[in-house]
Amino acid sequence: MRLLRPYREPVVTEPSAPAAPTPARRLLPAIVPAVVVGVLSALVLLGVSLLAERFQEVLWEALPDTLSVGRYSALWTVAVLTACGLATGLLIRAVPGHAGPDPATTGLVDPPLPPLVVPGLLLVTVLTLAGGVSLGPENPITAANIALACWLGGRLVPGAPAAQWLALAAAGTVGALFGTPVAAALILTETLTSRPGPGALWDRLFAPLAAGTAGALTMTLLAHPSFDLSLPPYGRPRWGDLLSSAVIASAGAVLGLLVVYAFPYVHRFFRSLRSFRGLGGPVLALTAGGLLLGALGALGGRLTLFKGLDEVRELAAAPDGWSAGQFAVMAVVKAAALLVAASCGFRGGRIFPAVFVGVALGLCAHALAGAVPVALAVTCGVLGVLLAITRQGWLSLFTAAVLAGDAAVLPILCVASLPAWLLVTGRPQMQLAEDGTPLR
Template sequence: MTACGDRVPPDTARPAAGPPAPGPPSAPAAPSARVLLASLLPAVAVGVLASLLFVGVSEAAELLQGVLWKNLPDALGVGRYSVLWMMVMLTATGVAVGLVVWRVPGHAGPDPATLGLDAPVLPPRVLPGLVLATALMLAGGPSLGPENPIIAVNVGLAFWLGSRFLPRAPGAIWPVLAESATIGALFGTPVAAALVISEALAGRGAKGRLWDSLFAPLAAAAVGALTTTLVAHPTFDLHLPPFGGPHWGDLLASLVVASLAAVLGMAAVHAFPFVHGAFRRLRHPMLMLPAGGVVLGLLGALGGHLTLFKGLDEVGELARDPDGWTAGQFLTMAVVKLAALLVAASSGFRGGRIFPAVFVGASFGLAAHQLVPAVDPSLGVACGVLGMLLAVTRQGWVSLFTAAVLVDSPAILALLCFASLPAWLLVTGRPQMQLHDDGSPVV
């Protein structure tokens, strides 16, 4: 202590008490088990709804496809996949979808070239036209899959119904549940949805416990996948010859095939805004879509009937006989299918790009097997699909998962992980196969 009257030197005086120094930000509080449990009922409801809508649209499209491509040409005495019938059907499909886009309320949603798997919430009046345009596209033969428009429809429907019947639930939960449920239904497993959602959460810088964030989406995806499995019995396994085990040559083959497939996919990605701009100069859907149908008919005549439709059934046909075509034929089908995907996505057909990209990658991988017989066909298909999907979707987890489930062989997973590294370096930071509203590519 100092004597009375003494002063403490300024350099030794203690600072006046003030607010404590800010510490590191605390993690957000984890939701309670009761909160997570309460999210199960909406997740189950959305999962069932999303699956049934996907299965219903797919089944209706398959029935219509049978009428258009089997019953009708047989009745008219025309070859089912003759050049004449492909030209007629694809042009007519362009006219039919163009009428829906032009005249049906909502115009079947926004330009599909601007949409990815993360769909916007569309108003209810848009959804019937989008469903109709998607079903006509699937039945008519353009090279697109159902994923993007079905996700968009389920997101809009889930948001509308959820806001009406559970108004206290946060509105942001419905798009996440609908996307997860639809991806689970599309792939027949909730794992794909969990990977997509976790990748999206990481991209948004989400904080907190991952499994708390995934609890409700994973439940919705599991219900969607289970419902689809019980109702439609889908399968992705191509039943290719079993992959015996990795060798040094397999490692080199996986790196080369995946990288070359990514380069081929990026060629289409870079061409996308130019092809899209060419069709947009036609301005009217009744010009753009029929013109797209004509070009698709010509491409079908060049590549054959296996290059039509979304491509999943056609991949199975290729896989049943990996040595049934020459390397040149496989490569021709890959290039024609990629061009058809580019034209269909640019001219206004409502559809997604994952399933046709799977066909392109599988054809490319089988071409590699024919060129170099030492390349195992299962490895070629898996690595071709991996590289192509990385380029087209820029979804790393989905690309790995899809490539792996096509070939039922755990031994191939390590090679796929290695193969993804150079392929990812080729595609990351470059334009994506998705456009902004002004036509510029998303990067």
């Protein structure tokens, strides 16, 4: 007799889920779009810079020569910058999107703007750079490249998140600005570590680093940029350098903080000028700002005009060519010009003018105390000012070290950054909320 076996339901095996791609297979497809975005970001920066340089030659060389007016004379400086403010205000009022939001409320890397804002923003940036305003190209060019990358990327690759295109455009632009992808990696490291996301940090930096490399190589091959000021070699650190570096960097941080603390008050003054009826919103504020910048330029001289990168090289080429008082005047005037330009509505970045302030401050310290090496004084001055203005430690250290072109100064810079950072951390930033209060 056979025993009946109990009934058992058949086991249904589900098909196994496909294995997740390895990190390498996930990262490889990002190389091509990263390279494309990096190259295009560099080309936008290069095109705007070249156009601004040609227009600058017309405004500051050809036109005054035709009118038999002295180049960079006090009268011409005030006239050009006042006219630049008026023209910028009229353009901002007329162009679609009004060249973006109030620059006092924006940072270096922000959410993408609508694409229709980009042409007006780039046009205003060319006028700002050519007219002698104490602002650099980094903020508006980064904003324009982010807007273009997110708009085009969203149409070509609809499934890709906008944050990916934003990171690629920011990295490509920063890499092109500094001529090296290291700057882009350092800036994005500070940004990405504050945001949760899957994967190791270097996995998240892989595509932006490729974009930064493409942008840096494109700019290097086409324009040959260099931040090395050819300063005298630093040599070996000495015990006295520990104190002098800390003092100079702290002084730079204090000067930068004075600008930061004055920023909301000066911005409030220019915002009040925009409320006058019949004057087109930004027109009066920017015209008044241009007039003030012209007066500051007449006071500080030709070297305190423009974004400051070329002028920094001229200062560094003759560190003993001016007195301590003259260097101090240039540092203060440039800091005041940066404050006015950033408050009244000109579109531009603050890194390059802040570098000029730091270099002038460092050369002032060297003129006061000749025992302090030039390379140490300059880099520590730049470090302190940048820490206060940008509040980005890696970027400040990197920029200061690159200016010297000497790795021996890096350990002393790290020491100098400690007291300077203690002065700036927790303080208001040089960026305002919509209601005009400073961010922290």
